[in-house]
Amino acid sequence: MMRFLFPRRTSSLVPNYIIVLLLVIFAIGPLVILVFNSLKTPADAGRNLIGFPREIILSNYPRAWVVGQFGKTLPNTLILVAGTVVATLILSGMAAYSIAKLNLPGSGILTMYMLISSSLPIQLFLVPLFFLWRKLGLVNNLLGLIIIYVATNAPFSIFLLRSYMIQIPSDFEDAARVDGAGEWDVFQRVVVPLAWPAFLTVGLVVGLSVWNEYLLATVFLTKQELFTVVTSYYNFSTAYGGRDWGLTSAGAVMMIFPLVVLFLLMQRRFIEGLTQGGLKG
Template identity: 35%
Template sequence: MRTGFKLHRAHYGWIEVFITIILVLFALTVIVPMCLPLLFVFKTQLEYSYDPWSLPKHITVKNFLEAWDAIKIGEGLANTLLVSLGVVVLAVPCAALAGYVFARYHSKVTEVLFYAILVCYFIPIQMVLIPLYKFNIKLGLSNTLLGLILPMAAFNIPFWVLIYRSFFHTLPKDLGDAACIDGAGHATTFFKIMLPLASPATTLALLLIFIAAWSDYFLSLIMLNDQKLFTMQLRVSQFLNAYGVDRMPRYAAAAIISMSPTVILYIIGHKWVIKGTLAGALKE
């Protein structure tokens, strides 16, 4: 390995340096817009308009408080958290159960049903929006968080059924059979043996469904009208319309607050996020 590495270096020399510099520049274009608000957020509006690009002289947290109050971020975070948890709690068990059966109990019927579920993955959400909205009114769920959670859980199920199915395929078949011979029922085999073994898939499902639900904008926009129920993303867009960048320090504060949950989650879990995203894409 080591010699290979050395050879490698000698080989590419300045081209490698040059390309690496370009890569760093690209990476900076990704990072800088996310970090730049930090330069403005600690200034007062006056300080900002006088000299926007200097470092802040003294640190004020007033902007954070103002941004927090302007769109009631606390309420938004609570709603979004509720929605995301609700979607995770509904979608993950459904997907795990169905994926398990599709992997382990082959028959003509299950095969057909698997494809019936899988095609839903390819349906653009725009296709179902209007009827869903009317349907929610009919069920009395319009303008409730539950009315948002249920369809969102449904949209997340097909992909994770696919992932769970292929994950259970990779587990050795003897495992389940051995349990069956020992007299364990189907349900016991699943919950006691198979599900714990599938915990890598479950981790990915929990994380990525949570992120997807957390990030949603379009469906929430359609389903929620009541200001009180607005999720974080709706409040951010409300902030964009109502205030714009007229007062940059406050805008920067709002951006930092609303960005930080995702950024923190990504810093902790980026390995799993990337793995989970690729899990489906590398399947075909």
């Protein structure tokens, strides 16, 4: 009877929807404005940088591709991304398996070292590293930069993969060992398939970081034929940013478009790898 006299108050979800909508606008708004600007003439962009284009200019994209020399720098970036991702997954996967499953002495200290080293900025080692790489002949060398990228991304990768592998029950590995499998077979045929979401997450994070990296690419690649997409876009935007916003915006859209598509295709696995890898460790 009291339930009808005094109905239970239910909290409204309207404030939650408003907050989510504001966050979506905050996240997607700059991308939408960037696309709008990429379709404008220089005069149209000068009059209004945040509105709809009065006239759609699709020719900004082929012009930006040619002027920004993205056709020459894109292969360099793809080589860096592919080489770094493959090497990081192989080396970090084996290291994480050793720490998580082989009960190595001092594995806890090594894990703490990975956490500490991943938080140190690369600027601390930039000067001595440059002189060392110059003596080794690895300056203006894509392989030399791949080695640096692998070293800088390995601590986070090992920590994340280890956190995920710890959750895999040891029964699967013990059953494989009973059947006569060695440690490499256990790692390759048992652990890697079960930890595939974590490997995919690491590959995506490392690939994004290498694609967007600017400082190391600028320091260790000084020849124009070895420039990456980011360094070429920086030079391109510096030259045309003040007089042709449509052209530079088109270059920016082309630079980030592959990343957006890749993330949208793999977002479910990416989130799964991050959440599962952070549950235990």
